[in-house]
Amino acid sequence: MSQFPTLEKALKHYFGYDSFRPGQKQIVQQALQNQDSLIVMPTGGGKSLCFQLPAMLKKGVTVVVSPLISLMQDQVEALRNNGISATFLNSSLNGWQVRHREESIRNGHTKLLYVAPERLLSEKFLPFLDLVHHQVGIAGFAIDEAHCVSEWGHDFRPEYRQLKLLRKRYPDLPVMALTATATERVRQDIIQQLHLQDPFIHIASFNRHNLYYEVRPKAKSSYTELLLQIRQAKGAVIVYCLSRKSVDDLTLRLQRDGINVLPYHAGLSDEERSTNQTRFIRDDVQVIVATIAFGMGINKPDVRLVVHYDLPRNIESYYQEAGRAGRDGEPAHCTIYFSYGDIKKIEWAIDQKSDEQEQMIARQQLRRMIDYAEGTDCRRTIQLSYFGEYFAGNCGKCDNCANPKPVEDWSIEAMKFLSCVARCKERFGMNHIIDVLRGSKGQKVLQNKHNELSTYGIGKDKTADDWKFLGRSLIHQGILEQSTDGYAILKLNPLSWEVMRRQRQVFLAIPTQKKETQEEKNLKKAGMEVLYERLRSLRKKLADDQGVPPYVIFHDSTLKLMAQVQPQTLLAFGELSGVGSSKLSQYGSIFLKEIRAYRQEQGLPIITDDGRIEKPAPSTTQMVSLQLFQQGLTVEEIAQQRNLKSSTIFGHLAELWEMGEEVDIDKLVPPERQKTILQAMEEIGVVEMLKPIYEYLDAEFSYGEIRIVRSVWKKHHNSK
CATH class of the missing domain: 3.40.50.300 (P-loop containing nucleotide triphosphate hydrolases)
Known part of the structure; x- marks a missing residue:
């Protein structure tokens, strides 16, 4: 570093920056002292410079272990643009290119060598590395994306585990491990797996303010x-x-x-x-x-x-x-x-x-x-x-x-939930606790005789989603614990007992029905905007084919009207402002085809040329629900398996039945219950809204059952 009076001068010379980002200078100083280090710095925080600058200031070549070809190429290209002698060796090169680059490295013309872990540890490459170390010297190793070494990391790669061989082969060379993401568990795993010796550890803030x-x-x-x-x-x-x-x-x-x-x-x-x-x-x-x-x-x-x-x-x-x-x-x-x-x-x-x-x-x-x-x-x-x-x-x-949510006091519900965990001996997960609270007659509940517990059925007033929301919130707040052994068993702690003894209140931020914002109001027009852009593209193509400006085909105002009205017949299309008989005959069918294609993609009804209305085909999610139902699963079992509400599954089956699919209505709602719901509809004279029927029946029938019976009623009356 003798040619540069300060690290800042070296930074300016090689990279053009006037000052270091937080933490960088100290990391570079430690690297120049040949100390092992673990650097955790968020994406965009300047990790690469932490090993690139020391590489320029130390004798020999710095070997950079990098997992992806694209990453190597990107960094090497950027370094070369800064006049830094860097290269990579990977599978994208042919034999001649590899030999040429290896010769350049042995002759001391390269300061940074990027290589994948598989190549680095191969039988052919290690002897080459020994030769480089003997002839020009290796300044040290930089292990990029070091979280790959840990099975607790998000991108574990077994080949990274073998990098500990570097310490055995080159015990005196410093190793710098770098990653953008690492929990405490992963950090300790990196240090252990790479055999870092008394490493300098720098952990930058993970907060990306922008x-x-x-x-x-x-x-x-x-x-x-x-x-x-x-x-x-x-x-x-x-x-x-x-x-x-x-x-x-x-x-x-x-x-x-x-x-x-x-x-x-x-x-x-x-x-x-x-x-x-x-x-x-x-x-x-x-x-x-x-x-x-x-x-x-x-x-x-x-x-x-x-x-x-x-x-x-x-x-x-x-x-x-x-x-x-x-x-x-x-x-x-x-x-x-x-x-x-x-x-x-x-x-x-x-x-x-x-x-x-x-x-x-x-x-x-x-x-x-x-x-x-x-x-x-x-x-x-x-x-x-x-x-x-x-x-x-x-x-x-x-x-x-x-957009903060309003806070509600859920202390009573929390007491019920935690009490149920206690009475189930802290041996079950969240779904089972919710089943007990809601009075499920499921096999697991009955086998464990949890239908005999005092907490059985005390939570019928809340939906399964409500209880799940509470359970997760209790875990977030540290009032309840969840085992990390893969089984997610719920466990009580001292705070749990404070809640059950009424010594601590539980407040939840409840998601509300969002009021429609101006942006969301605009979204209602978004479908029109999407179609408008598609019609513009179609107009441009037609105009290019004819060698005329687009407005000659139709003005923007006419296209906007098309997107808003979405006509599907020539008669309706001809009524649009800006569409005369000549343009109707020239372009009507072409634009109608685009409008119908858009409506079909959006799952909207389509009017065919002969005047028939084609309703949208069943969706994938509807058909999955039907297949499970036809396999003998109950609505509740389907909902649990698919992590959806029972009312959603009822809705799927009702819509499919209306579309003409084979759905056993009597299996969904027994005939005697159908009869009671139909009587309620006739007596109160309300069909479109479910809530009045639900309340009239004193909540003894679910919204899903009512929805199914309403479909039956509609089909019966529409056929008359």
Whole structure:
């Protein structure tokens, strides 16, 4: 370092920065003293510089272990642009390129060598490394994405475990382990697995002040919401999905709606993935829709929106993926679209793991992710507490803080819940406790004689979702504990007994029926806007084909009217302002086809050319409910298996019956109960609204049963 009077001068010379980010200078100083270190620094926090600058100031080559080809290429390209001699060795190179680069390394022309763990520890490469050490010297090793070494990390890779061989082979060379996400458990595992000796440990704050976090329910309108988010984003957008199919389907829909978007997943060829990633980084496209295979180490600073269209598998991976937003420090938005169906998909993937320990860890991580998605506390408080960092809350930059929920006293309900846990001897999970509270006659309840407990049936006044919400809140507040052995058994603690002795109150932030905001009012128009953009694209194509300006086909005002009215017959189309007889004959059928296609995709009724009304086909979720029902499961069993409300399952079956599917109505609602509900409908003269019928029957019949019988009534009266 003699050529630079200060570290700041070296920083300016090599990287162009005038000052270090918090923590960087101390890390570099320790690295120059050849001390082992563990660096935990959030995405975009400047981890790479912590080993890159020391590499330039020390003799020899620094070997960087990196798990992904794209990560290596990205960092090496950036270093070369700064005039730094860096290279990588991986499977993307041919034999001649490998030999040429190895010769350059042996001749001392390379300061940073990036290599994957598999190659580093191979029988052929280790002797080469010995030769390099002998001829030019190895300054040390940097293990990037070090959480991969731990089975408790979110991206465990068995080959990382073998890196401890470096300590045995080169006991005197320093090792720097770096990661953006690591709980205390993972940090200790990294130190142990890599045999770090008295390491310098730097843990930066995990709080990304510039990011806004929110969780939205996934519903039929979610695609429209996503479309609006993308159109309003003033920069690049990453959308994550769980599966390749979801990526392909969503990419196609966005492309059809005029979004400049590309897919990224393991099912594409290496060349396609590389091309799509490069086009995204270079701003050739605004949006990339990807599986979690995308993004590790990608240094694109201007991502303004990261959307998880499916639930992430765990908090660590979510934190890292969301952290790809706003790396330039400017405000950015992070959204999760949450549905219980995603949980089932993830659970299925977990079940495919062959190792029981891995399954147990994955389930535990998934539960914490669900707790985050359903939580009513400050999102930052939940996130940061996961990593062992305290945050007081009220961040103002998450949905829960920006729209706080009203607080209610649930002390009595909490006493009931905790008492039931106690009377069940603290040997069961949440679903069983809820079954006992709600008076279930399920086999497990009866086998354990829990129908004889004093708490049996005392919670019928609340839904299963209400009790589950309370149970999770009690865990968040530390009033109840949940075992981490994969079985999620509920356990009491001293705070539990304080509640049961009336020495402590329990307050819950209750999600309310949201008032319609101006944004949501605009969403009602969003369907019109989506169709409007599609009609504009169609108009542009027709105009290009004819070599005329688009307004010659139709004016914007006419297209907006089309999108609003959505005519489906030539007669209705001809009545639109701006549509004369000539344009009706020229373009009517073409535009009607686009309008019908849009309505079909949205699940809306379609009027065919011969005047028939085609109702939408049954949805996938409806058919899953029907298949389970036809297999002999009760509505309650289906609801529990699918993590949905019983009323939702009743709704599925009622809608399917109305569509003409085979549903055994008498099995759903016994004929004598049907008769009583029908009499109530006739007596009070109300059919459309369920609540008056429910109250008239003194709540002895569920809304689901009433819904089914109403379908029967409607079909009977419509056939007259």
